[in-house]
Amino acid sequence: MNKIENNKAWFLVLPVFVLVAFSAIIPLMTVVNYSVQDVFDTNTRYFVGTEWFKAILNDAALQSALMKQFMFSFTTLSIEIPLGIGIALLMPKRGMAASLCLVLIALPLLIPLNVVGTIWQIFTRSDIGLMGWSLREMGVAYNISRNPVDAWATIILMDVWHWTPLIALLCYSGLRSIPEAYYQAARIDRASRWAIFRYIQLPKLTNVLIIGILLRFMDSFMIYAEPFVLTGGGPGSSTTFLSQALTTMAIGQFDVGPAAAFSIIYFLIILAVSWVFYTTIMNMQKEK
Amino acid sequence: MKSRIALIVYILFILLPIYWLLNMSFKTNQEILGAITFWPQNFTFENYQKILTDPSWYKGYINSMIYVSLNMVISLTVALPAAYAFSRYKFVGDKHLFFWLLSNKMAPPAVFVLPFFQLYSSVGLFDTHIAVALAHCLFNIPLAVWILEGFMSSVPKEIDETAYIDGYSFPRFFAKIFIPLIGSGIGVTAFFLFMFSWIELLLARTLTATEAQPIQVIMTRTVGASGIDWGVLAAAGVLTIIPGIFVIYFVRNHIAKGFALGRT
Numbered sequence: 001m002n003k004i005e006n007n008k009a010w011f012l013v014l015p016v017f018v019l020v021a022f023s024a025i026i027p028l029m030t031v032v033n034y035s036v037q038d039v040f041d042t043n044t045r046y047f048v049g050t051e052w053f054k055a056i057l058n059d060a061a062l063q064s065a066l067m068k069q070f071m072f073s074f075t076t077l078s079i080e081i082p083l084g085i086g087i088a089l090l091m092p093k094r095g096m097a098a099s100l101c102l103v104l105i106a107l108p109l110l111i112p113l114n115v116v117g118t119i120w121q122i123f124t125r126s127d128i129g130l131m132g133w134s135l136r137e138m139g140v141a142y143n144i145s146r147n148p149v150d151a152w153a154t155i156i157l158m159d160v161w162h163w164t165p166l167i168a169l170l171c172y173s174g175l176r177s178i179p180e181a182y183y184q185a186a187r188i189d190r191a192s193r194w195a196i197f198r199y200i201q202l203p204k205l206t207n208v209l210i211i212g213i214l215l216r217f218m219d220s221f222m223i224y225a226e227p228f229v230l231t232g233g234g235p236g237s238s239t240t241f242l243s244q245a246l247t248t249m250a251i252g253q254f255d256v257g258p259a260a261a262f263s264i265i266y267f268l269i270i271l272a273v274s275w276v277f278y279t280t281i282m283n284m285q286k287e288k
Numbered sequence: 289m290k291s292r293i294a295l296i297v298y299i300l301f302i303l304l305p306i307y308w309l310l311n312m313s314f315k316t317n318q319e320i321l322g323a324i325t326f327w328p329q330n331f332t333f334e335n336y337q338k339i340l341t342d343p344s345w346y347k348g349y350i351n352s353m354i355y356v357s358l359n360m361v362i363s364l365t366v367a368l369p370a371a372y373a374f375s376r377y378k379f380v381g382d383k384h385l386f387f388w389l390l391s392n393k394m395a396p397p398a399v400f401v402l403p404f405f406q407l408y409s410s411v412g413l414f415d416t417h418i419a420v421a422l423a424h425c426l427f428n429i430p431l432a433v434w435i436l437e438g439f440m441s442s443v444p445k446e447i448d449e450t451a452y453i454d455g456y457s458f459p460r461f462f463a464k465i466f467i468p469l470i471g472s473g474i475g476v477t478a479f480f481l482f483m484f485s486w487i488e489l490l491l492a493r494t495l496t497a498t499e500a501q502p503i504q505v506i507m508t509r510t511v512g513a514s515g516i517d518w519g520v521l522a523a524a525g526v527l528t529i530i531p532g533i534f535v536i537y538f539v540r541n542h543i544a545k546g547f548a549l550g551r552t
Binding site: 031 | 291292294298301302305308312320321324362365367370376377379380382389390391392393394395397398402403404406407422423426429482483486487488489494503504507518521522528529531532536537540541
């Protein structure tokens with residue numbers, strides 16, 4: 001669409017700018033401020049320059065938290081995206097069945113994050129949970145508080161359960177926007193099921209998929225409440241992701257300086273990855 | 289037929305953990321800890337009764353509802369005109385501003401926990417509903433602008449021009465003509481705003497103490513000296529799912545069209 005040049009449009013954006021600036025810029029300045037100081041109490045503080053940044057970047061525990069974070073985001077996304085597309089293709093197209101499917105599939109999305117953790121904590125306990133109990137009855141040695149592999153598998157299963165619906169719903173609505181005539185043309189050409197997917201459905205899905213991937217990447221990279229409730233970050237620190245490491249440092253130990261430096265590095269990583277996605281979206285929209 | 293079965297298996301996978309929670313919420317603690325039963329043997333409403341008759345419990349639901357609604361109202365009010373500006377006009381710094389807005393959706397709440405606590409304490413808003421609502425604006429306003437901009441861009445510009453020629457002022461055109469046109473967009477935006485505000489824990493927990501504490505935080509109280517009160521915990525969990533079901537039910541007709549966010 002051709003946009004008109006008009007700087008008065010700033011007045012329409014102003015309320016958003018003021019509100020977001022209030023809740024973003026002021027706190028961010030505090031964080032930057034702390035990241036270069038050593039704070040003893042409200043009156044005693046020293047300028048320490050980049051010392052905290054060096055300390056954080058060399059901290060082995062945080063490096064491993066970062067690695068785990070990338071592994072977690074990568075694993076969940078590579079399961080959720082294909083599965084979500086698959087579910088969207090299977091869903092009925094209209095009628096009562098379609099509505100019912102939509103409501104049931106959307107259900108996990110609206111459960112508070114720590115309740116999701118609680119649901120899975122209950123579900124996987126071997127004494128009172130259906131899944132934990134069934135596995136034990138089948139003779140599988142399954143214990144999320146002792147075995148890191150079990151803890152990881154459970155957290156990934158939980159995230160797939162929780163967030164695949166978002167991808168499925170986005171793709172479903174993308175698929176609904178394809179005119180019936182396209183499919184008729186494909187039938188006349190005797191296109192295979194795969195060809196229909198590859199050349200008709202997938203191109204229509206790219207836009208919604210980029211939105212989905214962007215949202216999922218951002219949210220999986222900040223995951224906090226679910227693993228915190230389910231495993232508490234353990235066993236050991238095998239499922240301690242970045243947000244939990246940061247909150248423990250900032251609120252638990254009150255190490256304000258290092259926590260602030262950590263925050264800035266954390267934010268910059270998300271910003272960098274999301275910038276790549278964002279420019280991709282913008283370029284694709286320009287091509288149209 | 290095969291695809292039907294696959295879909296049913298997936299929906300069972302979704303429902304199974306929720307069924308277990310529901311099942312547990314109607315049991316007594318003895319039964320929960322006693323043996324695995326697939327249906328409550330001594331069906332009881334005790335767990336729900338405990339929550340719904342104790343103000344310190346049910347106030348949590350009211351608090352959550354209040355700040356989620358406040359947040360939805362604030363976000364939509366400021367995001368609607370801004371999204372219109374982004375979809376219709378070019379202005380100095382528009383692209384940078386848009387990315388800056390989105391970058392706030394990318395900011396991990398954990399980064400903001402400490403500064404928010406200090407900021408809202410210093411202006412005397414700590415432990416109020418408005419503090420949580422404003423804090424959630426950080427990620428909800430950018431999201432609302434982003435989604436609405438997509439919907440507004442799919443409305444042809446000729447409609448605006450015709451309305452101005454017919455003598456409509458901007459506010460009247462916006463309220464009378466434009467907003468009804470993007471109704472399903474607003475519905476879907478509201479869905480996402482509700483979702484991200486309702487499920488958030490970290491900021492809501494940090495910014496409240498007693499007066500505005502949300503239900504998710506109150507739930508953690510079930511861990512007492514005598515162990516965890518599983519029945520009440522399960523019942524509280526079930527009650528947090530119910531508002532979500534209503535919201536999905538209201539937007540179900542917009543989901544098919546609207547979730548593509550006007551961008552197909």
